[in-house]
Amino acid sequence: MEEAKDYIVSKFGKPKNLFILATVLTIPFLFLVWMSFYDWGFIGLLDEVIGNEFHEERRALLTWGFIFVTRLGDGWFVGLFTILFSLYIWRFRKNTRLAVWYFLTVSVGAGGVNQLVKIFFRRPRPTHVEHLIVQGGYSFPSGHAMGSIITYGALLFLIIRASKSWKPVLAASVTLIPLIGLIGISRVYLGVHYPSDIIGGYSLGLAILSLSIGLYSASLRNKGYKKGER
Template sequence: MEERHLKKAVFFIISLICLGFFTWGFVSILEEWKENEIAGFDNGVFNVVHGFISPKLTTLMTSITFMGGVKWLSISTIGLVIVLVFMKKYPLALFLTLTVSLGAGFNWLLKWIFKRDRPDIEALIEQGGYSFPSGHSMGSFIFYGAVAFMLYRALDRAVFKWLSVLALSVLILFIGISRVYLGVHYPSDIVGGFSAGGGWLTLCIAVYIYFYKRSDWKYVDE
């Protein structure tokens, strides 16, 4: 019993640390932006990333960025929820549905609050709406992060657990890079999206674990 309580305490301490870290990252970007001190960072990253522009890489980056778009993430979420329901993993299906859908609403709210215009450069693709925080980066962190969480819990061998987390983390990172490469987001938009998405995902996982451990869900979900 004491070991169980210890594990629970460690989990929520780690959750608080992660939530604090992501919140700090988001607030730091906001402060730098409001004080007009973020331009150096944005321009520096732009110069590095845009130095690699080529037709083949543009095609690749366009494909990668599609995997972080609303259409793809919506279809993937619905498909995965259907699979989870079919497998009778009802708590996970509810977790994924609420995490992704409410996360999308949270991103819309943040964009509406800050109303940052997109970069004033020649973009490689058409993209409307506000820029901060990046919806692709935030949505990808939330969806693929949630999938990584579920795979980590479902897989038996530690090597497969961490390989799945690593692979999805790399995908999230490259989706963010693709947005800068294509010229539709400032690098600070990407960092802001990752920070907001990470904070939201951490909160959702903590709430899921809390209710999962306190209810009979665990007997359905095993």
């Protein structure tokens, strides 16, 4: 496990590789952007077909579960979590640089960038299905999908780099990765997003996260930080 971890860090921890990865990860988002200029075309049809499959499975208990899950991606929850976790890194881990990185990555990426893109495209939320929660604003890309993958993806990155064994990494992975996926699914199930909104949010969110990790790695190299000081 340690050898695999060292290989991943040595290959994908390099800023250049992370910047290339960020570019590649934007491809699904850019494809959807292109489709948006054609009134979404066949993507819009797929959205309704796939969305209907989720909506037909609506059950009281399932609805309650997805409402709970979707709250873990709400702006207020992500904002509160980001502030508290950043303070934890700064106060208890004694790493101001990393605390600032986490705070800016989430607040700028999941907050600022998402809102700017939404305002630019102004895609209305689904109107062909009942919304099971009240949700304002525009639809593309999903703020919950984008925010969850940046917030919890950055958390997973920090756990990986801080862990000295595979057990915390495994525990974090089997918790955070499914959570990110369920938050995206919940948005479609609850009727407030199209599937393409979720894909676009994940794509752009992963790209921003990769870019941010690359910038952080580059800043460490430029400052000449030793391994133990990171």
